[in-house]
Every structure is written in structure tokens, then in C-alpha cells.
Amino acid sequence: MGILHLNRAVYDAIRAHGEETWPHECCGVLLGRFSPANASTTDAAGKELGGWQVQAAVRAGNTRTDSAHNRYQIAPVELVKIERDARRQGLDIAGFYHSHPDHPAQWSATDFAEAHWLGCSYVITAVAQGKATVTNSFLLAGATEEDKRFDQETILVEDQPGTPDPT
Amino acid sequence: MTIFIPTPLRLYAGGQDAVELDAPTVADALEALTQAHPDLRKHLFTAEGKLRAFVNLYLNDEDVRYLPAKEATAVTSADTLSIIPFIAGGN
Numbered sequence: 001m002g003i004l005h006l007n008r009a010v011y012d013a014i015r016a017h018g019e020e021t022w023p024h025e026c027c028g029v030l031l032g033r034f035s036p037a038n039a040s041t042t043d044a045a046g047k048e049l050g051g052w053q054v055q056a057a058v059r060a061g062n063t064r065t066d067s068a069h070n071r072y073q074i075a076p077v078e079l080v081k082i083e084r085d086a087r088r089q090g091l092d093i094a095g096f097y098h099s100h101p102d103h104p105a106q107w108s109a110t111d112f113a114e115a116h117w118l119g120c121s122y123v124i125t126a127v128a129q130g131k132a133t134v135t136n137s138f139l140l141a142g143a144t145e146e147d148k149r150f151d152q153e154t155i156l157v158e159d160q161p162g163t164p165d166p167t
Numbered sequence: 168m169t170i171f172i173p174t175p176l177r178l179y180a181g182g183q184d185a186v187e188l189d190a191p192t193v194a195d196a197l198e199a200l201t202q203a204h205p206d207l208r209k210h211l212f213t214a215e216g217k218l219r220a221f222v223n224l225y226l227n228d229e230d231v232r233y234l235p236a237k238e239a240t241a242v243t244s245a246d247t248l249s250i251i252p253f254i255a256g257g258n
Contacts, residue, residue: 025257064257071257076223076230080249083171087184093174096254103258111256116221118175122256144209145219 002153003051004095004121004137005035010057011157015132017059018099018125024068025099029079030121031056031086032094051153052094052121058082071110072098095121095137102127105134107150115140118148123155168246170200176250179206193224193231194238196248211250221253 010030017026032054060078064071074096083093095117100108105126107115115122118140125135137155142148169187172180180186181204188203190196201208211222218224218238224231226240226248234240242248 027254064255067257071255073255076251076253077225077228079251079254080225080228083173083249083251087171092184098256100258108256108258110258114221114253114255116175116252117173117254119178120174145221 002139002151003156004123004139004153005032005051005053005156005158006030007055008157008159010054011135011155013057014097014123015125015135017057017097018101018127018132019130021062021068021099021101022127022130023101025062025064025070025072025101026059027062027072027074027096027098028057028059029074029082029093030054030095030097030123031058031082031089031091033090033092034094054094054121055091056089057097058085069101070103093117093120095123097123097125099125099127099132102129105136107138112148112150115148115150116145118142118144121153122150168196168242168244168248170196171247171249173250173252175252176207176210179210180204189244191241192236192238193226193240193242193248196242197224197238223251223253225249225251 035053060074063073063075105124121137123137126133137153138150139153141151188199190199
């Protein structure tokens, strides 16, 4: 299983965003750097810990105002600007996050159909009656749009560099 | 001009996050890009050669679909073209 590294501030921020927008879906972009698995990124059991190291979460507007309780969409022009700012910081788009108000933190058929960023992480937080509960991450794996799939990945919430705290 | 390559497609563009090239129009720039990096073609275009529906092209801050000349729009060396796949979903 892959690993998504989130620092505590990012993890808390994306869950808080979902609580703020409940009963509507929130959405945003995860910025970071990809860290290939190597000897320095394995745990004591030798399990690889490579993957996206997310350093920032950028809130985006949900343009699906017609059905914001169960749909989200980020305006491409907003994404262009977020990516441009990320480049200036030396960061890449690592993935995206959104919330599922009063719905499980599992990807839906809509999530899958609308997922096109291969190799990126899609983080979903379930928000039950305004309170963030489970947060899961799914890597959009596969080589092409035709053979894409979602692979659940472990989220490692890191309070400080070098002290991973599995959740 | 500069073409910004999104994270998922860098693998097919020699690992680059941006490609510099000279071309007179957006369409020519895409053609030059996919000539230089043939593996990109199937990720950007359908088998019929049409831009995939989920691929957005932004010339600077403008959606190419809504420019009067669309992909035939002239470009200069100072322009940037962002390839941005669609992002949406929901439960």
C-alpha cells in the first residue's frame, strides 16, 4: 500500500475545511514533492515510506453550486493559478481533497469517473453532522485513462519531520 | 512559448515540468510537443485526434476553447500554455 505523508497542519486544515462547508462539499489542492522510496524512507520493518510529501493545502471554490451537497468541481482557471503559485514555491500538485457530507470517506462512481490526475492522491473526509470523522486517501493508479484505478493508501500524519504518526 | 506539463504527464515528457518551444499557434505548439514527446499524444488526444474532453488548455489565463480562434490562436514566445486535466467528483 502506498503512503501519503501529510503534516499535522495540512491534515487538520482539510478536515476543518470540510466541517466549515458542511452540509456542502469542500475541495482543495494538495501541494508537495514526490519522494521515491529508498533506504532512508523505510520504517524499522523495511516497509517503504516513499510517496507524496504534502506540504500545503490550498482551498478552492466549489463551482458546483447547483448540487454542492454531493458534487464538487474546481474551476480549471483556479487550478492554473494554484499550479503557477506552486511552481514558484518549488512544489507540485500532489493531489486533491474533498469532503463527503454525511457520507462515507470512500470514493464514489462520480469520483472515479471524474478523476484524471494519474499518480496523484485523492483525499476524502467524511463529515457527519458537521464533524469530520474518517479521512482516507486513494492514489489514482494506472498508466492511462483506460486502465486507471483507485488504490487506497496509508495516510501518515507527521507532527514534525522524522516523527511519523500512523493514523 | 512555455508549455506547463501537469504532474501526471511529466513521466511522458522526459520528467520535465515545462517545455520551451517555438510555434506560431496553440495547435502547432501541441503538435511540436507531441512530436518531441510521442508518448504524450495518447494522453492528450483521442484515437481520432481530438483533444480529450477532460483536458483543459489555458493560454495564459484564457480557456483556449473560448478564444475566438480556439487552437488556431497565434502565440508568442512570452505566452504560457497550461495543460490542466479536469478535477471534479462527489459522493
